[in-house]
Amino acid sequence: MSLVRVLLVSTYELGHQPLHLAAPASRLLAAGHDVRCLDLSVQSLSDEDVAWAGAVALSVPMHTAYRLGHQVAQAVSALRPGIPIALYGLYASLAGYAGALPEASAAISGEYEEELLRWVDALSADKAWVPLAPAPAPALDGCGARPALTVSFSRSRQRIPARHLLPALEQYAKLALGADERLVGYVEASHGCSHRCRHCPVPTIYDGRTRLVGIDSMLADIEQLVRLGARHITFGDPDFLNGPHHARRVIAAFGSSFPDLTFDVTVKIEHILRHAHDGIWPTFARAGCLFVVSAVESANDEILARLAKGHSARDVEEAVRVLRASGIEPRPSFVPFTPWSTPEDILDIFEMISDLDLVGNVDPVQLSIRLLVPPGSLLLTSGQLDGLVGPYDPKHASYSWTSPDPRLDSLQAELSDVAERASAQSWEPVEAYETQLRTAQSRLGEHRPARELRARPRGVSSRMAPAKRPRLTEAWFCCAEPTSAQLGSLRCGVP
Secondary structure: OOOOEEEEEEOOOOOOOOHHHHHHHHHHHHOOOEEEEEEOOOOOOOHHHHHHOOEEEEEOOOHHHHHHHHHHHHHHHHHOOOOOEEEEOHHHHHHHOOOOOOOOOEEEEEOOHHHHHHHHHHHHOOOOOOOOOEOOOOOOOOOOOOOEEEEEOOOOOOOOOOHHHOOOHHHOOEEEEOOEEEEEEEEOOEEEOOOOOOOOOHHHHHOOOEEEOOHHHHHHHHHHHHHOOOOEEEEOOOOOOOOHHHHHHHHHHHHHHOOOOEEEEEOOHHHHHHOOOOOHHHHHHHHOEEEEEEEEEOOOHHHHHHOOOOOOHHHHHHHHHHHHHOOOEEEEEEOOEOOOOOHHHHHHHHHHHHHOOOHHHOOHHHHHOEOOOOOOOHHHHHOOOOOOOOOEEOOOOEEOOOOOOHHHHHHHHHHHHHHHHHHHOOOOHHHHHHHHHHHHHHHHOOOOOOHHHOOOOOOOOOOOOHHHOOEEOOOOOOOOOOOHHHHHHOOOOOO
């Protein structure tokens, strides 16, 4: 076999230096192939890069990356008709659907590294790639050629990601602590999720499975991130407490090895409460945990039940109290706009944010998120959307739906516009929140008591001013639609 020159391409990883380039690059390099990595959020795709490559693999770990990947695949195919193109990552499974990247010849989801290497090895031997575990890729009306699809859960030898092939950390999102900004490294301690929230793309692939990352290899990766200047680490697991014993070991090792670093994690509301009295949050705080991202989604218990979130609106209040008692700030995410949402539900979310002193903790994009229903979504088989969804929309990689109240569809677009301007112009949190609240009240024709007149539950208030609470400077979100700026400034053009 001869080596293959593989161009690994990322379009978006939430503003982080892309782990999903560095990890497969390390595996391919160890097998003897030549690798280049391009992150088109900060770099440009050149004719020379495409001419150099013997194969191109696009990383699609989330919705925004998949949407942007369309432009990349078209550009590469226009420059090099017939060049082998693979998609890999969580959203690669969408490649079997109508209008979905017909330029690709392979799509690999789940634990993709070994299968991606097998695809490249097949190219080097001039053989057809035969997936070890081929997965069905249902065709919809208008579907043309479909790539071979596999969903892999193989356990591979974990290597230290090849971060030397990536742009410098200075080009990525930073931790903001008031006026202080710190470079951030992104790692994962586990993959998959043990839960099956119906709107989440993770169970569509992992179906309750998890895969742990070896602590030694993860610590070695953090060590190289520190050498690159990182002072804060984001653990990007879908839920850091899926395996609480593993999580404790990870943080114990992290705290003893890197006592000067801070970190953040993502944890479900129900897991925050499950560990409210076992000492895990004070332990995390002492090890440097600054904030916890958690999917609150809605203030309506009926909507939460439809999404199978496993918590209630009252639980959110208690989770905020638990975290702040340990000196950790919550950073909620929301899905305000769903096929079941009413104007009252939207305003209830604004009230929850005010009542729980979360104005400084919620990025404006969170108030504009619209429910995505990708192919394979558990919502489609749950009966919760019966009669509410339209045909599959390949442009948006989601089934279409409209709100029962047409004002909400218009409001969602307006709040998205405000969020985009707030992000681009670095608005203060209070300004962004109040602008979005006024917009919602005006469009919905409803006004409620001013937030400063409402009683705040005991124990939920933060000790920090809204503008000083820890956050990452990348304000966009994995489940948000790409912004016009992202679509227009992707460093890749079709000739």
